[in-house]
Amino acid sequence: MSERTVEDRLREEYFALLPESRRLLEELEAEVRHCLLPLSSSLDRYEKIEVNSRVKDCESALGALRRQQEFATFDPDRADSYTLTSLNDLAGVRVLAFPRSRWREANDTLRHYALFSSWTSDPIPSDEGSTEPLAFKYHGFCSRNTKLRAELQVVPMLTGLFWEVEHAAIYKPSPQLKGVLASLEMQRPIREVYRALGIFEAEFERLVRSAPLDKP
Amino acid sequence: MLTATGKTQILEDAGYAYSFDRLSYINRQTRKAFSLEFVQDHTESQLKACIDEPTSSQEWHFYFNSPPSEAVKRELSAVFS
Numbered sequence: 001m002s003e004r005t006v007e008d009r010l011r012e013e014y015f016a017l018l019p020e021s022r023r024l025l026e027e028l029e030a031e032v033r034h035c036l037l038p039l040s041s042s043l044d045r046y047e048k049i050e051v052n053s054r055v056k057d058c059e060s061a062l063g064a065l066r067r068q069q070e071f072a073t074f075d076p077d078r079a080d081s082y083t084l085t086s087l088n089d090l091a092g093v094r095v096l097a098f099p100r101s102r103w104r105e106a107n108d109t110l111r112h113y114a115l116f117s118s119w120t121s122d123p124i125p126s127d128e129g130s131t132e133p134l135a136f137k138y139h140g141f142c143s144r145n146t147k148l149r150a151e152l153q154v155v156p157m158l159t160g161l162f163w164e165v166e167h168a169a170i171y172k173p174s175p176q177l178k179g180v181l182a183s184l185e186m187q188r189p190i191r192e193v194y195r196a197l198g199i200f201e202a203e204f205e206r207l208v209r210s211a212p213l214d215k216p
Numbered sequence: 217m218l219t220a221t222g223k224t225q226i227l228e229d230a231g232y233a234y235s236f237d238r239l240s241y242i243n244r245q246t247r248k249a250f251s252l253e254f255v256q257d258h259t260e261s262q263l264k265a266c267i268d269e270p271t272s273s274q275e276w277h278f279y280f281n282s283p284p285s286e287a288v289k290r291e292l293s294a295v296f297s
Contacts, residue, residue, distance in 0.1 A: 070251040070280050071292055072239040077285045179236035182252060184224045 006074040013084050014058045021055045025091040027142050028150045029053040032093050035113040050096040088139035089151035098157035099205035107136045107154040158197040222260050230267045250279045
C-alpha cells in the first residue's frame, strides 16, 4: 500500500475539524451581526453593510497552508508538523461596508466589542503613504473550548466585491492560479486597482455628502 | 511594500520565469530556482550575485531563506525537470 502523503493527513484532519469549524462560524457570524445591528439600522438608502461568512473548503485550506511554505512545498520529513489549526481563517466572516465612513464606523464598533477586543489585529496594508490599511483584519478564538482560530475582515465594499469577482472568475475554477497573485509582477496592477476603487469611493462619498439625497 | 520592478527585470533578463504553483522564479537552463521569499528578502545586488554564481548545471540549485530538507529538494527537482 502506498504511503500516506502530507496532503492525505491534512484532508483527514480537515474533515475531523469540519463540524467544529461550522459551529465556530455560526457563533462568529451571530456575534458580528449582533454587534453591528445598531449601525445597520441607521444606514441611509445608499449605504450598505453586508456580513458574509464561509468555512474554507478542503482544497483551499490545503493550498493556503502549502503556500505558507517556501517553494509552496510540504516537507515529507516534517509531515507531522503541519496542521490546519495553524490557519487563522479556516472559518471567516467578512463585513463589507459602503461608503468608507461606514467602513471605519463598522471597524470601530467591532474593535471595541468585548469578544474581539483581545483578538490580534493584522490589517492588510495599503499603498505606501496611505494612513489607512486596505482592509482591517483580526483573528482569535471565539471561546476557550476550541483550538480553531477564526478570522474577521472589515473591508470597503468595492474592494471586497473585487475580491469576490476575482475569486469566482479565476480562483474558484482554477485554484492553482492563486499563486499568480503573489508574484512580484502582479503587485503593481493590484495596487492600481485598489487605488482606483479607493478614489471612486472617496469621490462618490464627497459628492453625496455635499448634496444630500431628497427625502422619499 | 515590494519594489518589484527592478527585481522582476533582473530575473526576466536572466531567463527566469515565475512558477505560480511553487511561488518561485525558475530557470530550467541554468537549473536554478529562487523562492519568492528569498527574492523579496534580498537586495537586487544580492539577487544578481546569486544569478551569476557558478553552479553545476547537472543538479538543481535552490535558493531558500530556510534551508530545505533533501526530500523537498528531490520533489522540486522532479517537478521542475
